[in-house]
Amino acid sequence: MKRRPAAPFTAEIEGLTHDGRGISRVEGKVWFVEGALPGETVLVRPMRGRRSYSLGRAEKLFSESSERCTPCCPVFGTCGGCALQHLEHNAQVNFKRQTLLEALQKEGIAWTAPVEVISAEPWHYRRKARLGVRLVPKKGGILVGFRERHSSYITPLTTCPVIHPSVDSILAALPELVESLSVPSRIPQIEVAAGENATALIFRHLSPLTEEDVAKLTHFGRVNNMLxxxxxxxPDSIQPVYPPDPALLQYALPDFSLTFYFRATSFVQVNALVNQQLVGTVIDWLAIGPDDRLLDLFCGIGNFSLPAARLARQVIGVEGDATLVQLAAENARWNGVKNAVFEARDLFDPELNHWRLPECSRLLLDPPRTGALEVLKRVINGPKPQLLAYVSCNPATLARDARFLTESQSYRLERLTVADMFPHTAHIESAALFRRVDNPGTGVSEKG
Ligand SMILES: C[S@@+](CC[C@H](N)C(=O)[O-])C[C@H]1O[C@@H](n2cnc3c(N)ncnc32)[C@H](O)[C@@H]1O
Known part of the structure:
Protein backbone atom coordinates (compact mmCIF):
# COMPACT_ATOMS: atom_id res chain seq x y z
CA MET A 1 0.00 0.00 0.00
CA LYS A 2 1.33 3.44 -0.93
CA ARG A 3 1.92 5.73 2.01
CA ARG A 4 0.14 9.09 1.64
CA PRO A 5 2.51 12.04 1.51
CA ALA A 6 2.55 14.04 4.74
CA ALA A 7 0.86 17.44 4.58
CA PRO A 8 2.89 20.65 4.24
CA PHE A 9 3.44 22.62 7.45
CA THR A 10 4.92 25.91 8.59
CA ALA A 11 8.35 25.90 10.20
CA GLU A 12 10.91 28.35 11.56
CA ILE A 13 14.42 27.70 10.33
CA GLU A 14 17.08 27.81 13.04
CA GLY A 15 20.27 26.77 11.32
CA LEU A 16 21.92 25.35 8.24
CA THR A 17 23.19 21.78 7.82
CA HIS A 18 26.74 21.19 6.67
CA ASP A 19 25.35 20.66 3.15
CA GLY A 20 23.30 23.85 3.07
CA ARG A 21 19.77 22.74 4.10
CA GLY A 22 17.74 24.66 6.64
CA ILE A 23 17.29 23.04 10.06
CA SER A 24 13.99 23.19 11.89
CA ARG A 25 12.60 21.47 14.98
CA VAL A 26 8.89 20.72 14.80
CA GLU A 27 7.15 18.79 17.58
CA GLY A 28 10.44 17.36 18.76
CA LYS A 29 11.50 16.20 15.32
CA VAL A 30 14.41 17.65 13.36
CA TRP A 31 13.67 18.61 9.77
CA PHE A 32 16.22 19.34 7.06
CA VAL A 33 14.61 21.75 4.65
CA GLU A 34 16.02 22.34 1.22
CA GLY A 35 16.00 25.94 -0.03
CA ALA A 36 15.42 27.43 3.44
CA LEU A 37 17.78 29.74 5.32
CA PRO A 38 18.23 30.48 9.03
CA GLY A 39 15.75 33.07 10.36
CA GLU A 40 13.13 32.28 7.72
CA THR A 41 9.59 31.04 8.22
CA VAL A 42 8.67 28.67 5.41
CA LEU A 43 6.04 26.27 4.24
CA VAL A 44 7.74 22.85 4.26
CA ARG A 45 6.68 20.22 1.76
CA PRO A 46 7.85 16.84 3.13
CA MET A 47 9.86 15.04 0.48
CA ARG A 48 8.31 11.83 -0.73
CA GLY A 49 9.99 8.52 -1.38
CA ARG A 50 12.23 8.78 1.68
CA ARG A 51 12.18 6.28 4.52
CA SER A 52 12.10 9.16 6.93
CA TYR A 53 10.02 12.30 6.48
CA SER A 54 12.61 14.47 8.15
CA LEU A 55 13.59 15.81 4.72
CA GLY A 56 11.56 18.59 3.18
CA ARG A 57 11.61 21.37 0.64
CA ALA A 58 10.73 25.02 1.25
CA GLU A 59 7.67 25.51 -0.92
CA LYS A 60 6.82 29.04 0.12
CA LEU A 61 8.65 31.73 2.10
CA PHE A 62 6.55 33.60 4.67
CA SER A 63 9.52 35.65 5.84
CA GLU A 64 12.88 35.99 4.11
CA SER A 65 16.39 36.09 5.52
CA SER A 66 18.19 39.40 4.86
CA GLU A 67 21.06 37.24 3.60
CA ARG A 68 18.97 35.59 0.89
CA CYS A 69 19.84 36.51 -2.69
CA THR A 70 18.60 35.49 -6.11
CA PRO A 71 20.59 32.56 -7.49
CA CYS A 72 22.10 33.52 -10.82
CA CYS A 73 21.81 30.03 -12.24
CA PRO A 74 18.42 28.96 -13.66
CA VAL A 75 18.95 25.33 -12.59
CA PHE A 76 20.00 26.14 -9.02
CA GLY A 77 17.98 23.90 -6.71
CA THR A 78 17.94 21.01 -9.15
CA CYS A 79 21.59 20.79 -10.16
CA GLY A 80 23.83 19.11 -7.61
CA GLY A 81 26.79 21.34 -8.53
CA CYS A 82 25.93 24.15 -6.08
CA ALA A 83 24.11 24.24 -2.74
CA LEU A 84 24.36 27.84 -1.53
CA GLN A 85 23.71 30.21 -4.43
CA HIS A 86 20.62 31.52 -2.59
CA LEU A 87 22.83 32.79 0.24
CA GLU A 88 24.88 35.99 -0.22
CA HIS A 89 28.50 35.22 -0.80
CA ASN A 90 29.75 36.88 2.41
CA ALA A 91 27.15 34.95 4.38
CA GLN A 92 28.33 31.71 2.74
CA VAL A 93 31.85 32.40 3.99
CA ASN A 94 30.52 33.17 7.48
CA PHE A 95 28.51 29.95 7.42
CA LYS A 96 31.68 28.02 6.54
CA ARG A 97 33.63 29.78 9.28
CA GLN A 98 30.87 28.97 11.76
CA THR A 99 30.70 25.33 10.65
CA LEU A 100 34.45 25.01 11.21
CA LEU A 101 34.15 26.50 14.69
CA GLU A 102 31.24 24.18 15.54
CA ALA A 103 33.21 21.15 14.36
CA LEU A 104 36.06 22.19 16.68
CA GLN A 105 33.65 22.85 19.52
CA LYS A 106 32.18 19.36 19.17
CA GLU A 107 35.68 18.05 19.79
CA GLY A 108 36.05 20.25 22.85
CA ILE A 109 38.16 22.97 21.21
CA ALA A 110 36.81 26.46 21.91
CA TRP A 111 38.54 28.78 19.45
CA THR A 112 37.97 32.41 20.38
CA ALA A 113 40.66 34.11 18.28
CA PRO A 114 39.70 35.28 14.77
CA VAL A 115 39.31 32.78 11.95
CA GLU A 116 41.13 34.26 8.99
CA VAL A 117 39.41 34.10 5.60
CA ILE A 118 40.90 33.48 2.17
CA SER A 119 38.55 34.42 -0.61
CA ALA A 120 38.64 35.43 -4.28
CA GLU A 121 36.31 35.88 -7.25
CA PRO A 122 33.40 33.52 -6.50
CA TRP A 123 32.34 32.82 -10.09
CA HIS A 124 33.93 30.76 -12.87
CA TYR A 125 36.57 29.42 -10.52
CA ARG A 126 36.16 25.67 -11.01
CA ARG A 127 39.03 24.35 -13.10
CA LYS A 128 38.22 20.63 -12.73
CA ALA A 129 34.88 18.84 -13.05
CA ARG A 130 33.23 15.59 -14.06
CA LEU A 131 30.21 16.12 -16.28
CA GLY A 132 27.68 13.33 -16.56
CA VAL A 133 26.34 12.42 -20.02
CA ARG A 134 23.08 10.58 -20.61
CA LEU A 135 20.92 9.82 -23.65
CA VAL A 136 17.33 10.66 -22.67
CA PRO A 137 15.24 10.68 -25.87
CA LYS A 138 12.12 12.02 -24.16
CA LYS A 139 14.13 15.04 -23.00
CA GLY A 140 15.40 15.71 -26.49
CA GLY A 141 18.49 13.50 -26.70
CA ILE A 142 21.88 13.84 -25.05
CA LEU A 143 22.06 15.67 -21.73
CA VAL A 144 25.39 16.93 -20.39
CA GLY A 145 25.74 18.37 -16.90
CA PHE A 146 26.16 17.72 -13.20
CA ARG A 147 24.01 15.17 -11.44
CA GLU A 148 20.86 16.42 -9.77
CA ARG A 149 20.92 16.84 -6.03
CA HIS A 150 20.16 13.52 -4.32
CA SER A 151 19.61 11.65 -7.60
CA SER A 152 21.58 10.17 -10.44
CA TYR A 153 19.66 12.12 -13.10
CA ILE A 154 21.63 14.64 -15.12
CA THR A 155 20.75 18.33 -14.99
CA PRO A 156 21.31 19.51 -18.58
CA LEU A 157 23.59 22.56 -18.61
CA THR A 158 24.14 24.96 -21.47
CA THR A 159 26.03 27.35 -19.22
CA CYS A 160 27.43 27.18 -15.70
CA PRO A 161 28.41 30.19 -13.58
CA VAL A 162 31.01 28.38 -11.48
CA ILE A 163 32.89 26.41 -14.09
CA HIS A 164 36.03 27.77 -15.77
CA PRO A 165 35.11 30.15 -18.63
CA SER A 166 36.88 27.98 -21.23
CA VAL A 167 34.52 25.10 -20.35
CA ASP A 168 31.46 27.30 -19.92
CA SER A 169 31.90 28.58 -23.47
CA ILE A 170 31.63 25.08 -25.00
CA LEU A 171 29.06 23.49 -22.65
CA ALA A 172 26.16 24.18 -24.98
CA ALA A 173 27.98 22.52 -27.89
CA LEU A 174 28.76 19.25 -26.07
CA PRO A 175 25.37 17.49 -26.48
CA GLU A 176 25.48 17.99 -30.24
CA LEU A 177 29.05 16.73 -30.39
CA VAL A 178 28.21 13.58 -28.38
CA GLU A 179 25.08 13.01 -30.44
CA SER A 180 27.11 13.15 -33.64
CA LEU A 181 29.33 10.26 -32.48
CA SER A 182 28.65 6.63 -33.46
CA VAL A 183 28.00 5.63 -29.83
CA PRO A 184 26.21 8.52 -28.08
CA SER A 185 24.60 6.23 -25.50
CA ARG A 186 28.00 4.76 -24.63
CA ILE A 187 29.57 8.04 -23.44
CA PRO A 188 28.76 8.26 -19.71
CA GLN A 189 31.07 11.08 -18.70
CA ILE A 190 33.25 13.96 -19.86
CA GLU A 191 35.97 15.04 -17.47
CA VAL A 192 37.19 18.61 -17.84
CA ALA A 193 40.39 20.22 -16.62
CA ALA A 194 41.43 23.79 -17.33
CA GLY A 195 45.02 24.91 -17.13
CA GLU A 196 46.33 28.41 -17.72
CA ASN A 197 47.71 27.31 -21.09
CA ALA A 198 44.95 24.96 -22.33
CA THR A 199 41.77 23.10 -21.44
CA ALA A 200 41.33 19.35 -21.72
CA LEU A 201 38.20 17.24 -22.26
CA ILE A 202 38.35 13.50 -21.57
CA PHE A 203 35.54 11.48 -23.13
CA ARG A 204 34.87 8.22 -21.31
CA HIS A 205 33.61 5.75 -23.95
CA LEU A 206 32.20 2.28 -23.25
CA SER A 207 32.45 1.25 -26.91
CA PRO A 208 35.44 1.87 -29.19
CA LEU A 209 35.57 5.19 -31.06
CA THR A 210 35.40 4.88 -34.84
CA GLU A 211 37.68 6.78 -37.22
CA GLU A 212 34.79 9.09 -37.91
CA ASP A 213 34.34 9.73 -34.17
CA VAL A 214 38.02 10.59 -33.89
CA ALA A 215 37.66 12.99 -36.83
CA LYS A 216 34.68 14.72 -35.17
CA LEU A 217 36.43 15.04 -31.81
CA THR A 218 39.53 16.31 -33.59
CA HIS A 219 37.52 18.92 -35.45
CA PHE A 220 35.85 20.05 -32.21
CA GLY A 221 39.22 20.29 -30.47
CA ARG A 222 40.77 22.27 -33.31
CA VAL A 223 37.86 24.71 -33.67
CA ASN A 224 37.45 25.28 -29.93
CA ASN A 225 41.12 25.12 -29.03
CA MET A 226 40.70 22.16 -26.65
CA LEU A 227 42.86 19.15 -25.89
CA PRO A 235 42.62 6.20 -15.93
CA ASP A 236 45.55 4.27 -17.46
CA SER A 237 43.61 3.89 -20.71
CA ILE A 238 43.39 7.65 -21.43
CA GLN A 239 44.68 8.38 -24.94
CA PRO A 240 45.05 11.71 -26.72
CA VAL A 241 42.74 12.23 -29.66
CA TYR A 242 43.76 15.78 -30.54
CA PRO A 243 46.48 16.85 -30.78
CA PRO A 244 48.39 13.54 -30.94
CA ASP A 245 51.02 14.80 -28.48
CA PRO A 246 49.23 17.31 -26.22
CA ALA A 247 51.10 19.61 -23.87
CA LEU A 248 50.69 19.14 -20.12
CA LEU A 249 48.35 21.61 -18.45
CA GLN A 250 49.90 24.40 -16.37
CA TYR A 251 49.21 26.69 -13.47
CA ALA A 252 51.48 29.27 -11.90
CA LEU A 253 52.22 30.37 -8.36
CA PRO A 254 53.62 33.79 -9.28
CA ASP A 255 54.65 34.74 -5.72
CA PHE A 256 57.10 31.84 -5.76
CA SER A 257 58.05 32.11 -9.46
CA LEU A 258 56.79 28.57 -10.02
CA THR A 259 54.92 26.95 -12.88
CA PHE A 260 53.31 23.58 -12.26
CA TYR A 261 52.61 21.06 -14.98
CA PHE A 262 49.81 18.56 -14.52
CA ARG A 263 47.73 16.01 -16.41
CA ALA A 264 44.01 16.41 -16.98
CA THR A 265 43.40 13.67 -14.40
CA SER A 266 45.96 14.83 -11.81
CA PHE A 267 44.74 16.14 -8.48
CA VAL A 268 45.06 19.94 -8.42
CA GLN A 269 43.30 22.38 -6.11
CA VAL A 270 40.07 23.38 -7.84
CA ASN A 271 40.30 27.16 -7.44
CA ALA A 272 43.46 28.74 -8.82
CA LEU A 273 43.21 32.14 -7.08
CA VAL A 274 42.27 30.73 -3.67
CA ASN A 275 45.03 28.15 -4.02
CA GLN A 276 47.59 30.92 -4.59
CA GLN A 277 46.53 32.62 -1.36
CA LEU A 278 46.27 29.38 0.59
CA VAL A 279 49.79 28.34 -0.37
CA GLY A 280 51.08 31.83 0.54
CA THR A 281 49.33 31.76 3.92
CA VAL A 282 50.49 28.28 4.91
CA ILE A 283 54.08 28.91 3.83
CA ASP A 284 54.03 32.18 5.75
CA TRP A 285 52.66 30.46 8.89
CA LEU A 286 55.42 27.88 8.77
CA ALA A 287 58.09 30.62 9.03
CA ILE A 288 60.50 28.47 7.06
CA GLY A 289 64.17 29.42 7.37
CA PRO A 290 67.25 28.19 5.52
CA ASP A 291 67.97 25.58 8.22
CA ASP A 292 64.51 24.03 8.14
CA ARG A 293 63.69 20.63 6.79
CA LEU A 294 60.04 20.31 5.81
CA LEU A 295 58.03 17.15 5.37
CA ASP A 296 55.01 17.58 3.07
CA LEU A 297 52.61 14.65 3.47
CA PHE A 298 49.92 14.06 0.81
CA CYS A 299 51.96 16.39 -1.40
CA GLY A 300 50.28 15.75 -4.79
CA ILE A 301 52.31 17.39 -7.55
CA GLY A 302 54.22 19.52 -5.02
CA ASN A 303 51.77 22.43 -4.75
CA PHE A 304 53.10 23.27 -1.26
CA SER A 305 56.45 21.43 -1.43
CA LEU A 306 58.01 23.55 -4.16
CA PRO A 307 57.09 26.93 -2.63
CA ALA A 308 58.45 25.62 0.70
CA ALA A 309 61.64 24.52 -1.05
CA ARG A 310 62.27 28.14 -2.09
CA LEU A 311 62.89 28.87 1.63
CA ALA A 312 63.90 25.60 3.30
CA ARG A 313 67.13 23.63 3.41
CA GLN A 314 65.30 20.56 2.22
CA VAL A 315 61.77 19.40 1.45
CA ILE A 316 60.58 15.80 1.43
CA GLY A 317 57.22 15.26 -0.26
CA VAL A 318 55.28 12.02 0.27
CA GLU A 319 52.27 11.04 -1.80
CA GLY A 320 50.34 7.83 -2.49
CA ASP A 321 49.73 8.28 -6.21
CA ALA A 322 52.92 7.36 -8.07
CA THR A 323 51.97 9.42 -11.15
CA LEU A 324 51.68 12.53 -8.94
CA VAL A 325 55.02 11.75 -7.29
CA GLN A 326 56.64 11.59 -10.70
CA LEU A 327 55.05 14.90 -11.71
CA ALA A 328 56.19 16.48 -8.42
CA ALA A 329 59.78 15.43 -9.12
CA GLU A 330 59.55 16.68 -12.70
CA ASN A 331 57.99 19.95 -11.57
CA ALA A 332 60.92 20.42 -9.20
CA ARG A 333 63.34 19.83 -12.07
CA TRP A 334 61.48 22.07 -14.54
CA ASN A 335 61.47 24.88 -11.97
CA GLY A 336 65.13 24.46 -11.07
CA VAL A 337 64.29 23.34 -7.51
CA LYS A 338 67.12 21.09 -6.35
CA ASN A 339 66.37 20.68 -2.64
CA ALA A 340 63.09 18.76 -2.89
CA VAL A 341 62.76 14.97 -3.04
CA PHE A 342 59.57 12.96 -3.43
CA GLU A 343 58.55 9.48 -2.35
CA ALA A 344 55.55 7.33 -3.27
CA ARG A 345 54.00 5.83 -0.14
CA ASP A 346 50.54 4.78 0.98
CA LEU A 347 50.32 6.85 4.15
CA PHE A 348 47.31 4.84 5.38
CA ASP A 349 48.97 1.45 5.00
CA PRO A 350 49.16 -0.25 8.44
CA GLU A 351 52.46 -1.76 7.30
CA LEU A 352 53.81 1.77 7.25
CA ASN A 353 55.05 1.20 10.78
CA HIS A 354 58.21 -0.10 9.15
CA TRP A 355 58.83 3.37 7.79
CA ARG A 356 60.35 5.97 10.08
CA LEU A 357 58.91 9.43 9.50
CA PRO A 358 61.85 11.58 8.42
CA GLU A 359 63.17 14.05 11.00
CA CYS A 360 61.87 17.53 10.20
CA SER A 361 61.45 20.91 11.83
CA ARG A 362 58.32 21.73 9.82
CA LEU A 363 55.45 19.50 8.79
CA LEU A 364 52.68 20.14 6.32
CA LEU A 365 49.73 17.79 5.83
CA ASP A 366 46.97 18.04 3.25
CA PRO A 367 45.11 14.72 3.59
CA PRO A 368 41.93 13.55 1.84
CA ARG A 369 38.54 13.83 3.61
CA THR A 370 39.30 10.99 6.00
CA GLY A 371 41.96 13.09 7.71
CA ALA A 372 45.30 11.94 9.03
CA LEU A 373 44.87 10.57 12.55
CA GLU A 374 47.10 7.51 12.10
CA VAL A 375 49.80 9.63 10.53
CA LEU A 376 49.62 12.12 13.40
CA LYS A 377 50.04 9.33 15.96
CA ARG A 378 53.33 8.60 14.26
CA VAL A 379 54.26 12.29 14.30
CA ILE A 380 53.69 12.48 18.05
CA ASN A 381 55.90 9.46 18.62
CA GLY A 382 58.42 10.53 16.00
CA PRO A 383 59.89 13.75 14.68
CA LYS A 384 57.54 16.18 16.49
CA PRO A 385 58.28 19.19 14.30
CA GLN A 386 58.06 22.59 15.91
CA LEU A 387 55.39 23.85 13.50
CA LEU A 388 52.72 21.75 11.86
CA ALA A 389 50.34 23.11 9.21
CA TYR A 390 47.26 21.06 8.43
CA VAL A 391 45.24 21.80 5.28
CA SER A 392 41.84 20.12 5.27
CA CYS A 393 38.80 19.64 3.05
CA ASN A 394 36.70 18.24 5.92
CA PRO A 395 36.16 20.23 9.14
CA ALA A 396 35.04 17.11 11.04
CA THR A 397 38.30 15.22 10.54
CA LEU A 398 40.38 18.37 11.01
CA ALA A 399 38.61 18.90 14.35
CA ARG A 400 39.09 15.27 15.37
CA ASP A 401 42.79 15.44 14.50
CA ALA A 402 43.18 18.84 16.20
CA ARG A 403 41.74 17.30 19.35
CA PHE A 404 44.25 14.47 19.16
CA LEU A 405 47.15 16.90 18.73
CA THR A 406 46.08 19.20 21.54
CA GLU A 407 44.97 16.45 23.97
CA SER A 408 48.31 14.74 23.54
CA GLN A 409 49.64 17.98 25.05
CA SER A 410 52.20 18.02 22.28
CA TYR A 411 50.73 20.85 20.24
CA ARG A 412 48.54 23.86 20.60
CA LEU A 413 46.37 25.36 17.90
CA GLU A 414 47.75 28.73 16.88
CA ARG A 415 46.08 29.89 13.65
CA LEU A 416 42.94 28.98 11.80
CA THR A 417 41.75 29.97 8.37
CA VAL A 418 38.83 29.10 6.18
CA ALA A 419 39.58 29.14 2.45
CA ASP A 420 36.68 29.80 0.11
CA MET A 421 37.91 27.19 -2.34
CA PHE A 422 34.43 26.10 -3.50
CA PRO A 423 32.08 29.14 -3.52
CA HIS A 424 28.34 28.37 -3.76
CA THR A 425 28.91 24.76 -2.75
CA ALA A 426 28.83 23.49 0.82
CA HIS A 427 32.43 22.21 0.68
CA ILE A 428 34.71 23.72 3.27
CA GLU A 429 38.46 24.05 2.88
CA SER A 430 40.40 25.18 5.91
CA ALA A 431 43.86 25.24 7.38
CA ALA A 432 45.26 25.21 10.89
CA LEU A 433 48.67 25.90 12.34
CA PHE A 434 49.86 23.97 15.39
CA ARG A 435 52.90 24.81 17.49
CA ARG A 436 54.72 22.21 19.53
CA VAL A 437 54.33 22.63 23.28
CA ASP A 438 57.73 22.02 24.78
CA ASN A 439 56.68 22.28 28.38
CA PRO A 440 53.15 20.85 28.65
CA GLY A 441 52.92 21.69 32.34
CA THR A 442 53.01 25.41 31.63
CA GLY A 443 51.55 25.36 28.12
CA VAL A 444 54.66 27.26 27.03
CA SER A 445 56.06 26.50 23.60
CA GLU A 446 59.46 27.15 22.19
CA LYS A 447 59.47 30.19 19.90
CA GLY A 448 60.99 30.51 16.48
C1 LIG B 1 43.79 17.14 -0.86
S1 LIG B 1 44.93 16.38 -1.94
C2 LIG B 1 46.34 17.42 -1.68
C3 LIG B 1 47.39 17.43 -2.73
C4 LIG B 1 48.41 18.56 -2.66
N1 LIG B 1 48.83 18.88 -1.33
C5 LIG B 1 47.91 19.80 -3.37
O1 LIG B 1 47.77 20.84 -2.72
O2 LIG B 1 47.71 19.76 -4.59
C6 LIG B 1 45.26 14.93 -1.08
C7 LIG B 1 46.34 14.07 -1.66
O3 LIG B 1 46.45 12.89 -0.85
C8 LIG B 1 46.79 11.82 -1.69
N2 LIG B 1 46.45 10.58 -0.99
C9 LIG B 1 45.22 10.05 -0.81
N3 LIG B 1 45.31 8.89 -0.12
C10 LIG B 1 46.63 8.71 0.16
C11 LIG B 1 47.35 7.70 0.84
N4 LIG B 1 46.73 6.65 1.37
N5 LIG B 1 48.70 7.83 0.96
C12 LIG B 1 49.32 8.90 0.42
N6 LIG B 1 48.70 9.88 -0.25
C13 LIG B 1 47.36 9.79 -0.40
C14 LIG B 1 45.98 12.06 -2.95
O4 LIG B 1 46.54 11.36 -4.04
C15 LIG B 1 46.09 13.59 -3.08
O5 LIG B 1 47.17 13.95 -3.89
Missing part, protein backbone atom coordinates in the same frame (compact mmCIF):
# COMPACT_ATOMS: atom_id res chain seq x y z
CA UNK A 228 40.72 16.09 -26.61
CA UNK A 229 41.20 12.67 -24.99
CA UNK A 230 39.39 9.34 -25.09
CA UNK A 231 39.16 6.94 -22.14
CA UNK A 232 38.12 3.34 -22.85
CA UNK A 233 38.59 1.95 -19.32
CA UNK A 234 40.37 3.12 -16.16
Missing amino acids: MYGQANG
